[in-house]
């Protein structure tokens with residue numbers, strides 16, 4: 190099957206997010222910070238994608254732009270076939286609420302709400318969903334993340350791993366097609382972090398939910414089926430995992446224009 194240099198395999202699968210020639214400039218006092226430089230990326234539906242790079246490489250900026258939390262200075266963002274670049278903030282919020290779920294490094298749960306109420310929260314902005322359906326969905330998703338028995342617990346009565354599970358349930362409860370997770374395991378010990386990745390992968394495989402997660406940890410990156418390596422606001426490498434577990438790099442700027450698969454000596 191043809192693999193293009195932005196990671197799209199064939200033509201059959203749907204692109205849930207497309208980033209086209211996106212640059213982001215932050216103004217900091219009288220300085221301009223170029224956080225993203227001409228980034229192109231397609232996220233095929235069903236992928237389990239890692240965005241890897243050191244601190245300051247642009248991972249959060251890219252995820253925030255993919256999730257319509259932030260807007261690009263230049264370029265286009267296409268969500269589920271729809272160009273969102275020129276949309277008004279309330280329309281962006283609507284697209285975001287119905288398509289995309291977010292998970293953060295520090296969980297970002299509301300401390301005064303129980304696990305159940307935290308998961309229910311995004312549904313309160315959707316008037317078409319009845320109270321009964323809300324209850325049903327909250328119960329379903331708390332069950333999926335294995336926290337059915339902790340519905341009444343507040344965040345400070347839960348461990349870090351359990352809090353992140355609540356955050357995952359909250360990201361999924363609106364029937365999101367894609368979950369964007371910014372360093373979801375960075376505040377967890379290795380074993381708990383691995384458990385969160387197991388859960389995300391299970392949801393990816395069983396429900397077909399697309400995941401894009403950032404990390405600065407190579408072990409976390411290795412769990413993905415697609416890896417995007419960022420350096421200084423640019424995508425330097427884009428790799429797809431082959432069935433034998435090895436990586437095929439379809440883009441590799443670190444070795445010049447030609448990727449390793451083109452080089453006969455590689």
Ligand SMILES: Nc1ncnc2c1ncn2[C@@H]1O[C@H](COP(=O)(O)OP(=O)(O)O)[C@@H](O)[C@H]1O
Nearest residue numbers: 215217222224243244245246247248249250251
């Ligand atoms: N709101 C902001 N204002 C100014 N500069 C920012 C802002 N957000 C990020 N940056 C800068 O943009 C670059 C990329 O940051 P970020 O996307 O947070 O990287 P990462 O998530 O990989 O650590 C960094 O140089 C950072 O300092």
Ligand SMILES: [Mg+2]
Nearest residue numbers: 248249250371
């Ligand atoms: Mg970051």
